[in-house]
Amino acid sequence: MTAGLPPLNALRAFEAVARLGSVKQAGVELNVTHGAISRQLKTLEEALGIALLEKEGRGVKLTDAGIHLRNAAREAFERLRSTCAELQRQTAEAPFVLGCPGSLLARWFIPRLDRLNRDLPDLRLQLSASEGELDPRRAGLDATLWFAEPPWPAD
Incomplete structure (x- = not known):
């Protein structure tokens, strides 16, 4: 079996939840409902076959696997954000x-x-x-x- 990437929207939702510590705040940031974020998280967990989050009171807590994925996702999305910003600057400055x-x-x-x-x-x-x-x-x-x-x- 070949390992591939899970759906990128699910990774994006997970990264926002992990960074913000809240499904609701991630929904606000990504302009979707918290229900849509929850569905994306479920899709991601199913694709990976492992739990990434646990309920904790009214919020969520990352599992060890979630922490590991959060670190990788944070780095990857930060590199993407940085590269996109650089490309936009170059385009804006280009004659x-x-x-x-x-x-x-x-x-x-x-x-x-x-x-x-x-x-x-x-x-x-x-x-x-x-x-x-x-x-x-x-x-x-x-x-x-x-x-x-x-x-x-x-x-």
């Missing part, structure tokens, strides 16, 4: 790359660049001049600008 034939860039776009900078001061623009035919699908371009007459490309 908008506009491809344009050099002649159009020199004669039309650059004379209007000051106005564009005034109208969109937060735009991080990178211009990519091209001579000859400009392929709008070229890697690294967010958009292309060219002067042409119909027929327009189908894509």
Whole structure:
């Protein structure tokens, strides 16, 4: 039998319960009912074949297996959160790359660049001049600008 990951939503619910110490608070954080969290926890325990939580008064307590999984889940989800935040920062800081034939860039776009900078001061623009035919699908371009007459490309 091959060991695989249990459902990720169940792991996510478990990690929130283990971190917050409350099924109700985990539901609030994940924008679902505490009943949905409880079902996810049951699914996880069934998938692993082991109890992860025990009832303790009105709350829950982690079993030894639950502590072990909590530590692994905390590390994994923290790495995911950190990586996603880094990717979002990179995307937010990345320039908008506009491809344009050099002649159009020199004669039309650059004379209007000051106005564009005034109208969109937060735009991080990178211009990519091209001579000859400009392929709008070229890697690294967010958009292309060219002067042409119909027929327009189908894509």
